[in-house]
Amino acid sequence: xxxxxxxxxxxxxxxxxxxxxxxxxxxxxxxxxxxxxxxxxxxxxxxxxxxxxxxxxxxxxxxxxxxxxxxxxxxxxxxxxxxxxxxxxxxxxxxxxxxxxxxxxxxxxxxxxxxxxxxxxxxxxxxxxxxxxxxxxxxxxxxxxxxxxxxxxxxxxxxxxxxxxxxxxxxxxxxxxxxxxxxxxxxxxxxxxxxxxxxxxxxxxxxxxxxxxxxxxxxxxxxxxxxxxxxxxxxxxxxxxxxxxxxxxxxxxxxxxxxxxxxxxxxxxxxxxxxxxxxxxxxxxxxxxxxxxxxxxxxxxxxxx
Numbered sequence: 602x603x604x605x606x607x608x609x610x611x612x613x614x615x616x617x618x619x620x621x622x623x624x625x626x627x628x629x630x631x632x633x634x635x636x637x638x639x640x641x642x643x644x645x646x647x648x649x650x651x652x653x654x655x656x657x658x659x660x661x662x663x664x665x666x667x668x669x670x671x672x673x674x675x676x677x678x679x680x681x682x683x684x685x686x687x688x689x690x691x692x693x694x695x696x697x698x699x700x701x702x703x704x705x706x707x708x709x710x711x712x713x714x715x716x717x718x719x720x721x722x723x724x725x726x727x728x729x730x731x732x733x734x735x736x737x738x739x740x741x742x743x744x745x746x747x748x749x750x751x752x753x754x755x756x757x758x759x760x761x762x763x764x765x766x767x768x769x770x771x772x773x774x775x776x777x778x779x780x781x782x783x784x785x786x787x788x789x790x791x792x793x794x795x796x797x798x799x800x801x802x803x804x805x806x807x808x809x810x811x812x813x814x815x816x817x818x819x820x821x822x823x824x825x826x827x828x829x830x831x832x833x834x835x836x837x838x839x840x841x842x843x844x845x846x847x848x849x850x851x852x853x854x855x856x857x858x859x860x861x862x863x864x865x866x867x868x869x870x871x872x873x874x875x876x877x878x879x880x881x882x883x884x885x886x887x888x889x890x891x892x893x894x895x896x897x898x899x900x901x902x903x904x905x906x
Contacts, residue, residue, distance in 0.1 A: 735754075737753055757788045
């Protein structure tokens with residue numbers, strides 16, 4: 602009897618311990634997970650110490666440091682789209698300063714891109730040939746061109762204008778009265794400010810400058826034979842002459858029985874609008890076919906009050 606009682610007590614004790622362990626594991630599973638580190642914190646930690654430092658969660662019992670040592674990697678820079686666009690802008694600026702044609706190796710050498718794979722170099726050359734500000738000159742000695750053949754020069758907004766003589770010839774060929782934008786002129790002739798000042802002093806071009814800093818904005822062709830020097834004393838006397846006001850000019854012209862070029866808006870008095878009364882249309886009578894109904898078809902509208 603005593604041995605069977607002891608076996609029952611031992612079985613009961615083992616069942617209670619199993620239930621307690623199951624309850625403890627359930628609580629551990631239901632514990633809230635620790636928040637994942639953000640991209641910014643991971644990047645700053647990596648930059649400071651070369652990696653992330655695992656932190657043990659104080660709220661979760663039994664948690665280990667290995668469960669939180671998760672490294673969130675940054676997206677890799679794949680492709681050459683953005684870098685090609687940036688490098689192309691540098692290539693255009695560099696070609697703008699060169700007078701002679703340059704090969705693709707010269708351009709890539711300036712951009713430090715000669716060590717790139719051939720596929721990326723070929724892609725860059727294709728984009729150069731499509732660029733509106735770069736002109737590709739094929740190699741005349743080859744019957745079939747390749748991506749390595751030919752040379753490249755800058756294609757300015759106003760081509761073949763880099764001297765004073767070329768500028769005057771370009772202005773003389775214009776068939777309209779439009780001016781030349783100095784910004785477009787500087788695209789192919791960056792240091793044209795001094796030449797513009799000399800041509801303006803010789804009265805060969807007309808230059809419109811900004812009032813704030815005096816920078817040239819637009820250029821037109823001028824004729825030196827039409828220029829006549831004016832005495833400085835006459836300029837001073839002309840500036841001292843007071844111009845009458847608009848009201849005075851209008852009154853004097855009217856007093857002289859002359860019509861001013863621009864009528865005084867105060868004299869324009871709006872005439873009152875006269876509303877036209879609409880006449881009432883008379884009612885037409887129908888054609889009578891039955892004489893005994895003529896009194897019914899007779900028009901009595903004029904007798905209406």
